Amino acid sequence: MISMLAELRAKSQITIPKELVDKLGLSEGDKMEIYERDGIICIVPVAVYPKKYLDELREEINDTKAKIASGEQPVFDNVDALFAKLEGN
Structure with missing residues (x-):
């Protein structure tokens, strides 16, 4: 498990650490589902199809x-x- 500190920036933006981006094979433009569960923010990569x-x-x-x-x-x-x-x- 990778755990790092991130900072909430202007316009509610957070940068995902490069180590996580690389580990998950994420690229610019990838879609993410974001939801809250029991006070924890979850970000899950998703595939979107027409x-x-x-x-x-x-x-x-x-x-x-x-x-x-x-x-x-x-x-x-x-x-x-x-x-x-x-x-x-």
Whole structure:
């Protein structure tokens, strides 16, 4: 765990120590979720996706679930079985 002192600056800005930025692989422009829990400020890196992409992904997942339920989509017990099917064995 890395623990360092930070100072609240003008416009409520805080600099995240470089060691944490490097350790977490953060870059300028990355999005963070900030929330308070029991008096502790939590900052969590997040990925933000366009709504259209999430809607398309949700539709693809629902289509695949329907295919699995109907028996149209094969289900594999393990990765080896998947590769065997892909290799035609």
